[in-house]
Amino acid sequence: MAWAVVTGGSRGLGAAAALALAADGFDVVVTYRENREAALGVTEKLTAMGRESLAVHLALDDLAAVEAFAREVSAARRPLALVNNAGEPFPEGLGDVDLAAAERLVRVNTLAPLALVKGLADALGSHERPGAVVNVSSVVARGGSNGSSVYAASKAALHGLTRTLAVELAPRVRVNAVLPGVLATDMNAGALADERRARAARELIPLGRIGEPSECGAVVAFLASERASYVTGALIPIDGGVLARLALPGRRGRDREANESA
Numbered sequence: 001m002a003w004a005v006v007t008g009g010s011r012g013l014g015a016a017a018a019l020a021l022a023a024d025g026f027d028v029v030v031t032y033r034e035n036r037e038a039a040l041g042v043t044e045k046l047t048a049m050g051r052e053s054l055a056v057h058l059a060l061d062d063l064a065a066v067e068a069f070a071r072e073v074s075a076a077r078r079p080l081a082l083v084n085n086a087g088e089p090f091p092e093g094l095g096d097v098d099l100a101a102a103e104r105l106v107r108v109n110t111l112a113p114l115a116l117v118k119g120l121a122d123a124l125g126s127h128e129r130p131g132a133v134v135n136v137s138s139v140v141a142r143g144g145s146n147g148s149s150v151y152a153a154s155k156a157a158l159h160g161l162t163r164t165l166a167v168e169l170a171p172r173v174r175v176n177a178v179l180p181g182v183l184a185t186d187m188n189a190g191a192l193a194d195e196r197r198a199r200a201a202r203e204l205i206p207l208g209r210i211g212e213p214s215e216c217g218a219v220v221a222f223l224a225s226e227r228a229s230y231v232t233g234a235l236i237p238i239d240g241g242v243l244a245r246l247a248l249p250g251r252r253g254r255d256r257e258a259n260e261s262a
């Protein structure tokens with residue numbers, strides 16, 4: 001079977017994507033930034049599923065290291081799928097935005113994914129069937145939210161890359177993106193531990209609950225598979241309906257109550 005590369009595969013959505021890809025038969029390279037033990041925990045699970053796997057250290061703010069990783073993994077594994085999952089939040093209001101930190105964030109969330117697609121494009125497109133790239137963006141790139149300007153911009157840039165690279169790399173490689181809403185990972189564990197904030201989040205979500213990482217992994221694996229053979233350039237929300245809702249003042253939460261009592 002072919003190899004997939006998942007950045008930030010040590011935890012959260014990346015670990016869930018790695019497990020879902022392995023369930024579909026992929027051997028998986030997972031990268032991590034500092035949590036080697038967690039990454040090895042994921043590769044142990046992949047091995048137990050009968051897959052080959054590898055945990056590799058990769059700091060996405062070091063673009064020279066990202067390019068070197070792409071060269072090595074391209075030659076050694078010739079991957080069929082790339083999941084640009086790793087990313088960092090940047091929860092600063094405009095007045096607190098530090099431009100050097102913002103520049104680093106764009107390197108991690110936008111330029112490193114670009115460098116990986118660039119470095120792996122030939123390998124991804126060298127198989128009998130088209131290769132696949134799945135970029136992990138965020139619903140925040142589609143709608144404003146306080147203190148998210150830099151993060152939203154870094155993710156919205158991934159939408160431009162997804163669409164243009166889908167055209168540029170066709171027909172050898174399909175390129176899609178997923179837009180998670182609020183899923184239970186370490187990234188928002190602090191906010192979700194505050195019951196008031198967790199309730200406020202649930203009220204904005206038509207499905208009425210926080211998502212599970214496996215619910216993102218399933219869509220990522222679908223996009224990487226032959227089942228999505230005619231899907232490219234798509235931006236797919238995994239958000240329990242957040243982007244579908246028009247939240248007019250005074251109506252929040254009421255439509256779900258109305259549905260439940262209907």
Ligand SMILES: NC(=O)c1ccc[n+]([C@@H]2O[C@H](COP(=O)([O-])OP(=O)(O)OC[C@H]3O[C@@H](n4cnc5c(N)ncnc54)[C@H](OP(=O)(O)O)[C@@H]3O)[C@@H](O)[C@H]2O)c1
Nearest residue numbers: 008010012013033034035060086087138182183185186187
């Ligand atoms: N969870 C959500 O609700 C949600 C919503 C919208 C979008 N997203 C996006 O989904 C992706 C995954 O999020 P998550 O919630 O799973 O996050 P997470 O639980 O914080 O995990 C982040 C993963 O990325 C790695 N990573 C972080 N910064 C890195 C860097 N500078 N260089 C290399 N690796 C780095 C981490 O490695 P270590 O373990 O070694 O630190 C870890 O594997 C991110 O792009 C995030 O923006 C998540």
